Amino acid sequence: MERDKRIIVAALFILVSLALLSNFNLIEIIGGSLIDTYAVTSDAAVNITVTDDFPSINISSPRNLTYNHGLNLLFNFTINDSNLDSRFYSLNGGANTTLTANFTFNASEGSNTLRVYANDSFNQLSSVTVIFFVSETLGEDVELPTEYEDPIADTTNFSALNKSEQQNLENMILHSPNFGKITFGEVINLSDNTYGYGDEARLLINLSAYTIISNNRILISSEDLIQLNKSATIELYNLTFSDPIILKDDVECPDTICTIISYSGGTAIFNVTHFTEYSLEEGAIAGQARQGGKSNWPTATIVKTSQPEGVAPGGEAIGGETPAVKPKEQIPTKAAEIQKPKGLRISLESFWSELVILPFILTVILFLIFVRLWFKKRRVKK
Numbered sequence: 001m002e003r004d005k006r007i008i009v010a011a012l013f014i015l016v017s018l019a020l021l022s023n024f025n026l027i028e029i030i031g032g033s034l035i036d037t038y039a040v041t042s043d044a045a046v047n048i049t050v051t052d053d054f055p056s057i058n059i060s061s062p063r064n065l066t067y068n069h070g071l072n073l074l075f076n077f078t079i080n081d082s083n084l085d086s087r088f089y090s091l092n093g094g095a096n097t098t099l100t101a102n103f104t105f106n107a108s109e110g111s112n113t114l115r116v117y118a119n120d121s122f123n124q125l126s127s128v129t130v131i132f133f134v135s136e137t138l139g140e141d142v143e144l145p146t147e148y149e150d151p152i153a154d155t156t157n158f159s160a161l162n163k164s165e166q167q168n169l170e171n172m173i174l175h176s177p178n179f180g181k182i183t184f185g186e187v188i189n190l191s192d193n194t195y196g197y198g199d200e201a202r203l204l205i206n207l208s209a210y211t212i213i214s215n216n217r218i219l220i221s222s223e224d225l226i227q228l229n230k231s232a233t234i235e236l237y238n239l240t241f242s243d244p245i246i247l248k249d250d251v252e253c254p255d256t257i258c259t260i261i262s263y264s265g266g267t268a269i270f271n272v273t274h275f276t277e278y279s280l281e282e283g284a285i286a287g288q289a290r291q292g293g294k295s296n297w298p299t300a301t302i303v304k305t306s307q308p309e310g311v312a313p314g315g316e317a318i319g320g321e322t323p324a325v326k327p328k329e330q331i332p333t334k335a336a337e338i339q340k341p342k343g344l345r346i347s348l349e350s351f352w353s354e355l356v357i358l359p360f361i362l363t364v365i366l367f368l369i370f371v372r373l374w375f376k377k378r379r380v381k382k
Helices: 002-023 348-353 357-381
Strands: 026-029 032-036 047-050 056-061 073-080 084-091 103-105 110-120 125-134 141-143 173-176 180-184 204-206 211-214 217-220 232-236 244-248 258-264 267-272 277-282 336-339
Touching: 056 110, 056 125, 073 084, 073 110, 173 211, 180 211, 180 217, 232 277, 244 258, 244 267
Parallel strands: 141 204
Antiparallel strands: 026 032, 047 336, 056 073, 073 103, 084 110, 110 125, 173 180, 180 232, 211 217, 217 277, 232 267, 244 277, 258 267
C-alpha cells in the first residue's frame, strides 16, 4: 500500500508541475518571482555610419580663363554634403572668409587664385582651387560667319584688336564677297557692355547669329547688337534688276533713311541711317525708267579695295585663353551603414507550447494508473 501511495503522490507532483509550466509565464513562490520564462533581448537597431564621402564642391564661375574685366566677377558655387559643417574661401592667399551664398567680387590684373573649402561633421575637409587671369587690354570675343573670313573678304580683323581699339573702331567692315558689304560710317564701340558680362570672361559679339549678308539681303539685329545700330554704306552684289527700289523691312524705304548712291553692273550702293533689314526689288516695268525717263540710280564704276589687317599697337594683339587648370576631382562614394543584427528572442513559453500535448497525455496515463490501483485496492479488500 505504501508503494502505491508513493506512486500516486509522485504522479500528482509531476502532473501539477507540468500544468504550472505549461500555463504560466512565471512561477511565483511566496510573492517573489523565482524564474522568468523569457530570455529577452532588445530589438533596438544599432546604426554605425562609416563614410568616406567628402563634401563635393563645384565652382561654375569664375573659370580657368582669361577675363578682360576684373570688376564684379560672379562667384557661383555649389557644395553638397548631408553632414556639412562649414564652408569658406580664400582669394590670392588672403584670410579665410565664410561662404553663405553666391556673390560678386573684384579681381586684380594678372593671375588670381581662388580656393573654396568645405568641412563636414566627420571633420572631412574638401577644397577646390580655380586659377584665372585678368587682362584689361584683352579684346572681346568676336564670332564671325565663315564667309566673312574668306581670304578675299575685307572684313575687319577683330582678333588683332585690343579692347581699347575695339571701343573706338573706325570704318568697321563686314564683307561677304559673293553677296555684299557693310561699311560703318560712325565710330563703333564693339565692347559696349550695356547688358553686363554675366559669368563670361569676355563679351561674345556674335556676328554669326545676328548679322546676315546674303543674296539681295542685309540684316543686323539691332536689338541684340545695339552697338551696331549706326549709319553705314551698304553694297549688294549680283543683282538683276533694271531699276530697283530699296526696301526696309519689306516696305519701300523713305529718302530720310535710305540714300541712293549708285547702281551699275548688278551692284547697288546706298546709305542707311540705322540698322534693320534691307533688300531691293524692281521698281518699274523692265526697260522703262521712272520719273519721266530719269533713273533714280546714277551709274558708277565700283572699285573694290582690300583693307589690310589691323595690328594692335605695340606688336602682337593680346588674346586667347589660358589653358584650364583643372582642380583635383573629388570622387564621391556612398556612405555605408552597418546595422547590428537583431538579438535572438528565446522563450521557454514557446518551447513548452510545442509540448502542450505532453501534459495531457501524461495526465491521461496517470489517471488510468490511479483508476487501476483503486480497483486493485477494492479487490484486495474484498
